[in-house]
Amino acid sequence: MAIRDDTADWASEEFAEASLGDARLSQRLVALARQLAISPHTSLPQALSPAELKAAYRFFDNDQVDTNGVLAPHIAQTLHRMEQLPVVLAIQDTTEFNLTHLHATEGLGRCTGGNERGFLMHSLLAVSPEGLPLGVLGMKTWTRAEATKGSAAQRKSRPVHEKESAKWIEGLAHLSALKSRCAQTQLVGIGDRESDVYELFAAERPDGVDWLVRAAWNRCARHPQRYLWQAVLDTPAAGYTELLIPARGARTLRTARLTLRYAPVRLQPPQTRAGLPEQNVFAVHVIEDEPPAGIEPLEWMLLSSVPTHSPEQALERLQWYARRWTIGVSR
Structure with a gap:
């Protein structure tokens, strides 16, 4: 045989x-x-x-x-697999490669932490809502120059295209450019707290391309409570759910019991981006009720462009975000 x-x-x-x-x-x-x-x-x-x-x-x-030549046929096959599904999650994440030990290597930049040298890679991975990896949709590598001088306020006021944060908007734009090749599939770009960039919320995108990010900032909101977290926590609990938290380092595998809330929120742009319009988003908040002793409770505030009007839809957004663990573990 x-x-x-x-x-x-x-x-x-x-x-x-x-x-x-x-x-x-x-x-x-x-x-x-x-x-x-x-x-x-x-x-x-x-x-x-x-x-x-x-x-x-x-x-x-x-x-x-080069990267484009190697990835092009694989991306074509990935898009073919995506055509078979009504929804595909496009997970963005950044990996840092520390090559400090390779002293003869040229062209490296600074990494996180002192004198470390290496490069960064930002990837876009297509995953089914059930967690099946479908393939890579894009990849960008770069090196950091030496730290630029200036105050924190000056760095915040810089246009987004001059920051590393641009990678999230570029990822969404790349997803939008691919949309015509899987016209019947809804594409949802997913990012962690680093992707909480107001310009991402305001970016143009075609129908059928959406985003889902974990909030990092308690942004101003057009609401009596004035801020995102308070606006969502002001709503009654919509129910409870359980989420399997994977092991990471010294952290063991566990199941977290979460309280669920969701609400539409109208966000206001930060003062440094006052020229951008207000944005309507759909917020989903979960927090762990009784974490193990000595363990910080899991809490996620998720923001999305995907309409979310029911507990079932809120739970689906939660499950979508949990698929980030396919590309990297998030606390």
Whole structure:
């Protein structure tokens, strides 16, 4: 009985159509993907033989190989998978690569924490509402320059396109550009507290493209209570739910019992963005009732452009945001 090599089939389907200017490079990409897929949790030296590793380094060092060329066929396959679903979650997240130990490496920038050197990568991952990864939709890498001088107020007043925060708006714009290729699918961009950027709420987007973020700021709101948190907490509890919290570091797996509230809120722009219009958003708030001793209770304030008018819809937004754990664990 013949055994089907699913890994080989996957690698060919995802990358055989890569346009790298040389058919041999495309063949090398397929072979490399096939090899790495066997043990995706390991480093290149662990996953490849010495000869394969040398060939891989030659491949990545080739001037004709770039991120767009490698990802293009995979993105096309991802969009094809997305076409089969009514809703797809597009999760954005940033990863920092600390390469301080590679002293001879050039072109690195500063990272978090003192003298660390490396680069950053912002990814857009498509996931089904049930949590099935569908593929990468986009990826951006960059290095940080040395810290710029100036007060906190000066940094806040800078236009968003001059900040790293622009990555969230760029991610939503990239999602909007892809919408025509899966016209019948609702795309929901999802981001953590770092994505609580007012310009994101105000960004233009086509029908069928929405966003869902975790709030970081107690923004001003057009409400008798004046602020976001107070406006939502002023509403009666809509019910209770449970959420499985994955283990992380010393934190063990647990199930949290949460009190649920939701409400429409009209947000006002920050003083540094006074030229932007007020925005109607849908807020969903949950907080853990009785966390284990010594554990900070889980609390999420979620904001979304997706209409949310019932407990069932609020719970769905909560489950959508929980899919962020597919790309990175959030406290």
